[in-house]
Amino acid sequence: MxxxxxxxxxxxxxxxxxxYAREAGITLKDTPQPLYQLLVLSSLLSARIRASVAVAAARALFHDGMRNPRTMADASWQERVDALGEGGYRRYDERTATQLGDGAELLLDAHRGDLRQLREEADGDEQTLVQGLRETPGMGPAGAGIFLREAQAVWPEYAxxxxxxxxxxxxxxxxxxxxxxxxxxxxxxxxxxxxxxxxxxxxxxxxxxxxxxxxx
Incomplete structure (x- = not known):
């Protein structure tokens, strides 16, 4: 060195x-709500759009109350579209609003809204964790990679x-x-x-x- x-x-x-989590107002901890917020942010960051816009859109979603999978699922499609628009995330807002709602429902159904269950199932195996993350609608390899890059702060087995x-x-x-x-x-x-x-x-x-x- x-x-x-x-x-x-x-x-x-x-x-x-x-x-990027901190920039989006997420106090990252190994607890369900901030991990979910990181999942949302990672999905937004993976789109072909400026990182600053993705961060602003995440902040707008959280500001409007969509901070966990239950409140995201309970929000209307239009409320999600409007929040994304507030952050300037307009190019993919309609499709992303649908994916956010579907993803929240899936996480609630499959893991009770708690991404720590995915961590437990993966047991340190990155490929297994990535496969689990990619079940989220709209979450491709780029988004899963972003999630892991930020989550290593609280999931040190991936650091x-x-x-x-x-x-x-x-x-x-x-x-x-x-x-x-x-x-x-x-x-x-x-x-x-x-x-x-x-x-x-x-x-x-x-x-x-x-x-x-x-x-x-």
Whole structure:
């Protein structure tokens, strides 16, 4: 681990070190409601739309009371569409509103609204967990990957996890792409925070430029 890499990682964490869950107002814990909110956010982030819009849409859904699978299922389709629209998530709002309702019903029926049951069933096997997550309508491999990238903060058996987008950000910043080396660079912040910051560096050139300028 070179000093320059340490400086770059420290600068990245200082200036852009926040998970997408935190940005969406989710206090992530290993409890049903925040895990469900992360599932919703991950699904929104996986669409071909700006991350900032997905985060804003998630915040709008939660602000309007759709914070757990029961309230999401009980909300009308139009209420879900309106909340997504408030966040600027208009391109896929109608289809996504349907998927959110169907997904909430499925989670309630299959797991009593508690994603921790999926964790127990997977017993540390990532493929099994991903298969379970992908049963959620609209949740593809990208969404499942985003969920795991953020959930590693509370499900440490899946850490350290740095997906392709995070490794792309690492490459842009001249950092190693090996997960264990990146985890060491994360320090006390943890791999989930560093992974999210690296994704930002991959998605926005100005983030990488800002970090490299200030790491100087």
């Amino acid at each position: 070179s000093a320059s890499q340490s400086a770059v990682a420290a600068t990245l964490l200082d200036r852009h070190g926040s998970t 350290p996890r740095f997906d392709g987008k995070a490794r792309q950000g690492a490459e842009r910043l001249g950092l190693p792409q090996d997960p264990k080396r990146l985890a060491r660079l994360a320090g006390d912040a943890g791999p989930a925070v560093l992974a999210a910051a690296l994704v930002r560096a991959a998605l926005e050139k100005k983030v990488a430029a800002d970090v490299l300028e200030h790491a100087g």
